[in-house]
Each structure stands twice: as structure tokens, then as C-alpha cells.
Amino acid sequence: MAAMPNVEARGQATFDCASEAAMAAETKASRATSTVRLIGLTKTFSPNIVALKGVDLDIPGGEFFTLLGPSGCGKTTLLRMIAGLEHATGGEIEIGGRAVTHIPAHKRNVNTVFQSYALFPHLSVRDNIGFGLRMCGVKKPDIQKRVIETAKFIKISELLDRKIDQLSGGQKQRIALARALINEPDVLLLDEPLSALDAGLRGELQIELLRIQRRLGMTFIFVTHDQQEAMVMSDRIAVLSDGHIQQVGGPKQLYERPDNLFVAHFMGHSNLFPIQKHDANGVYTELGRIVGRFESGTHMLIRPETVTLTPGQSEGDNHLSASVVERIYRGSVAEYRLNCGATELVAKCNNCGQDMFEVGDTVTVVVETDGLVTLNE
Ligand SMILES: Nc1ncnc2c1ncn2[C@@H]1O[C@H](COP(=O)(O)OP(=O)(O)O)[C@@H](O)[C@H]1O
Ligand SMILES: [Mg+2]
Structure with missing residues (x-):
């Protein structure tokens, strides 16, 4: 040797x-x-x-x-x-x-x-x-x-x-x-x-x-x-x-x-929605319309940590009305399961000591288009 x-x-x-x-x-x-x-x-x-x-x-x-x-x-x-x-x-x-x-x-x-x-x-x-x-x-x-x-x-x-x-x-x-x-x-x-x-x-x-x-x-x-x-x-x-x-x-x-x-699921993503229609203004999924310019694909991925939750209902592009179904306390983050449009969406919010939403609360999910990815099966 x-x-x-x-x-x-x-x-x-x-x-x-x-x-x-x-x-x-x-x-x-x-x-x-x-x-x-x-x-x-x-x-x-x-x-x-x-x-x-x-x-x-x-x-x-x-x-x-x-x-x-x-x-x-x-x-x-x-x-x-x-x-x-x-x-x-x-x-x-x-x-x-x-x-x-x-x-x-x-x-x-x-x-x-x-x-x-x-x-x-x-x-x-x-x-x-x-x-x-x-x-x-x-x-x-x-x-x-x-x-x-x-x-x-x-x-x-x-x-x-x-x-x-x-x-x-x-x-x-x-x-x-x-x-x-x-x-x-x-x-x-x-x-x-x-x-x-x-x-x-x-x-x-x-x-x-x-x-x-x-x-x-x-x-x-x-x-x-x-x-x-x-x-x-x-x-x-x-x-x-x-x-x-x-x-x-x-x-x-x-x-x-x-x-x-497959990769999205394996990397732990949950918010994957089939794209029903894609036009010049954005895409349509079970969540509703999401405005923005996206590459073509069969599914839309919304990473749970990229959405913001605000109390009550508010109007605007990519402001989705939702209600809290479940709250899971994970220490550094709070995870919310939300009823949104015709489906369920998961949101993760940093836990910095602010008040958390309760089950049954109405919230607005503000979707940032930077956090969205279109992908294929
Ligand atoms: N010595 C072997 N004889 C027959 N089939 C095998 C043998 N070793 C592995 N396989 C098969 O090959 C595939 C891959 O196995 P493996 O490489 O051990 O997977 P992993 O390590 O990802 O769990 C499996 O279907 C397994 O049953
Ligand atoms: Mg092995």
C-alpha cells in the first residue's frame, strides 16, 4: 500500500x-x-x-x-x-x-x-x-x-x-x-x-x-x-x-x-395543486385564480413558508380567503391547515411570539408569486 x-x-x-x-x-x-x-x-x-x-x-x-x-x-x-x-x-x-x-x-x-x-x-x-x-x-x-x-x-x-x-x-x-x-x-x-x-x-x-x-x-x-x-x-x-x-x-x-x-413530494412539499387552466394572466387551481407569469406545467407548488396570513378578509390579487381548520404548534413555527377555495392549503408561520390564529378564524392567505413553482407530473 x-x-x-x-x-x-x-x-x-x-x-x-x-x-x-x-x-x-x-x-x-x-x-x-x-x-x-x-x-x-x-x-x-x-x-x-x-x-x-x-x-x-x-x-x-x-x-x-x-x-x-x-x-x-x-x-x-x-x-x-x-x-x-x-x-x-x-x-x-x-x-x-x-x-x-x-x-x-x-x-x-x-x-x-x-x-x-x-x-x-x-x-x-x-x-x-x-x-x-x-x-x-x-x-x-x-x-x-x-x-x-x-x-x-x-x-x-x-x-x-x-x-x-x-x-x-x-x-x-x-x-x-x-x-x-x-x-x-x-x-x-x-x-x-x-x-x-x-x-x-x-x-x-x-x-x-x-x-x-x-x-x-x-x-x-x-x-x-x-x-x-x-x-x-x-x-x-x-x-x-x-x-x-x-x-x-x-x-x-x-x-x-x-x-x-415525485421530487416535490419527496422533498416534503404538501401544497401541490393540479393546474386547471393556464392563460396570459395566470393559472386556475382549486384554490382559485393566481395572477402572475408562470412557466407551463401540470401542477402548482406553493411552499408553506412563503405565504403570509392576515386576519379577516382582504381584497386584492392573490389574496385568498380561507378558514383555519387545524393549528399545529411546532415550536419555532406554527403550521396551519386552511380551507381555501375548494381544497386544503398548509401555511407555516414563524413563531415570534405574536398572537396565533385559532381554529375557525377567517384569514386571508397572501400568496407571493416568487414562492410559486409550476412543475410536471
Ligand atoms: N441481492 C439481491 N437479489 C435480488 N434483488 C435484490 C438484491 N439486492 C437488492 N435487490 C432489489 O433491488 C432493488 C433495490 O434495492 P436496494 O438497492 O437495496 O434499495 P435501497 O437501498 O434504495 O433501499 C429492490 O427491489 C431490491 O429488492
Ligand atoms: Mg439500502
Whole structure:
């Protein structure tokens, strides 16, 4: 195994101005080797389960890239194919510009962190982290040194002599991460690594994982079915359904400008209304007429946080009369379910201590056309 700069030195270099030139050269080199390109990738499991139906993706080196989609859409299969743990039925995989489609897993400089941790219960934390290096024939003192450095980087030094069954879920996931990073892969693959953890710890580890990725400048390909998690962590996200990509974009783009109904629903949108008629002045939906210039589409999306509620009825373009059906208190926001026109609309208002509306109140929904998107099925 080639001698590579150790994990901690790579991480610290990001913050060390004195070694900026060296860092730039190294980052450039590591980014070039950690690009991932998928070209028309397909996978059929026998007899005829089609898991992937032609996936094209270009992931630049150093990106935090997320595969997001519902259970069974092909996320794990795609990750396993990049790792070399599953053969492609068709298409090509390139890592660092090198075709690896037919190269076995152990010859790709890629590591995977699994949801199930996949740690060896009979080994200590220290031996779990050093396992990969031992298999590669690295000398014992070198393994010890790198285990200590990696443990320090992941902040688990005090756990090194524990057994795996003496660890919490969050600690086990850190050990799994350390074990994957010690090999200094060009690309780290993470298959729902946080989904077994409780919400608080999960939120903390999301931020920590993102910081680690930023310090290392390594490509992370992260799998999740949780759109909030994907938005918090990712530079870009690919939304998958049923073996193909629906849309690729940054979190803001996917949330604010979904291409189609599937992406809109998956990003958590509820206010999606079929467009009944579209003319030069605007569109007609079950809510009534909405004035403005909109691109053509089958549906109108109104993001709940972009509407304003005012008390009583007021006249004007895009002032819709509504009544409060339900109020859900969510701490920082109040969510209102409103009867509006012939349908139901959801509005979210920042909770800044002002009086809230009551169930049964008549309100006016003021719709800002900037917050509207037309999209297709
Ligand atoms: N080894 C396998 N044999 C047969 N079918 C499989 C196998 N692995 C996955 N599949 C099928 O491929 C599809 C995608 O699965 P998977 O990649 O695990 O989805 P996800 O990770 O998004 O939940 C599913 O229909 C699943 O049942
Ligand atoms: Mg999966």
C-alpha cells in the first residue's frame, strides 16, 4: 500500500496557512483521484428484478454527494457497485478518471461505512480500526501510529481499549468511520450510517461528519432516505426512484425548484395543486385564480413558508380567503391547515411570539408569486 499522508495531517492542512501551497497541491491531487463518473449504469438481479435502469452521474472530487430516495429505489445497489461489491449488468464506472467497472473491490481505493457498523465484536476498538491495515501487511508499529492518529482525528482516543459491546450506537458508528478512514480511500461510501441513531445524536453526527469531510477534502457518497438529513449535509443530491435519477441538484434547488411531482413530494412539499387552466394572466387551481407569469406545467407548488396570513378578509390579487381548520404548534413555527377555495392549503408561520390564529378564524392567505413553482407530473 502506498505511503499516504496520514488522516490527521490531511485534516489539519486545511487550516494551516503556512503550508497553503503544499495543501493546494495535495488537495488538487487527491481531488483528481476522487472523482466518480457513472455512465449508463444498469443492474438486473436474476431472474428479472431491475434495480438500476441507466444511471449517469458526474461527481467531482471533494464533493459531499447524497443519494436520496425511498426504500427499494436502488441506493444500496448503486453504492455497492461503486465499491465493487456488486457487478454492473451494463454501463461504466470511473473513479479518478480510471475505468474500474471490471476491477475487483480490493483494487479500488474506496471504503464503505454500513448502517449495521459491521464491526468485529471479539476485537477491541484498536484492533477493529487497524484491521484493514493488518490485512494489507502494514507493519505493527505503523498500524499503531496510524490508529492513534485516526482515533484522535475522530475524537475516540479514550475508547481504543474497549470492546465493541461496551460502546453506544453513536460510538460504534464513529469506530466504523475511523476504520474506513484509516485506509485513506479516495472515495468514502456511507450507506445510511446514521439511521439507527436517536434524533439528537443523529443531528450532532451529521454536522460532525460534514466537518470531517470538509477537513479531508475527500469525496463522500452518502445514502439516506431522509430528505432533511440530505439537505443538511450535501453539496449536491441525486433523488432516485425506482432505479433511476429524477433530479440532481443542490439542496436549495431541489427544495425550491423541484423538477417534478415525485421530487416535490419527496422533498416534503404538501401544497401541490393540479393546474386547471393556464392563460396570459395566470393559472386556475382549486384554490382559485393566481395572477402572475408562470412557466407551463401540470401542477402548482406553493411552499408553506412563503405565504403570509392576515386576519379577516382582504381584497386584492392573490389574496385568498380561507378558514383555519387545524393549528399545529411546532415550536419555532406554527403550521396551519386552511380551507381555501375548494381544497386544503398548509401555511407555516414563524413563531415570534405574536398572537396565533385559532381554529375557525377567517384569514386571508397572501400568496407571493416568487414562492410559486409550476412543475410536471
Ligand atoms: N441481492 C439481491 N437479489 C435480488 N434483488 C435484490 C438484491 N439486492 C437488492 N435487490 C432489489 O433491488 C432493488 C433495490 O434495492 P436496494 O438497492 O437495496 O434499495 P435501497 O437501498 O434504495 O433501499 C429492490 O427491489 C431490491 O429488492
Ligand atoms: Mg439500502
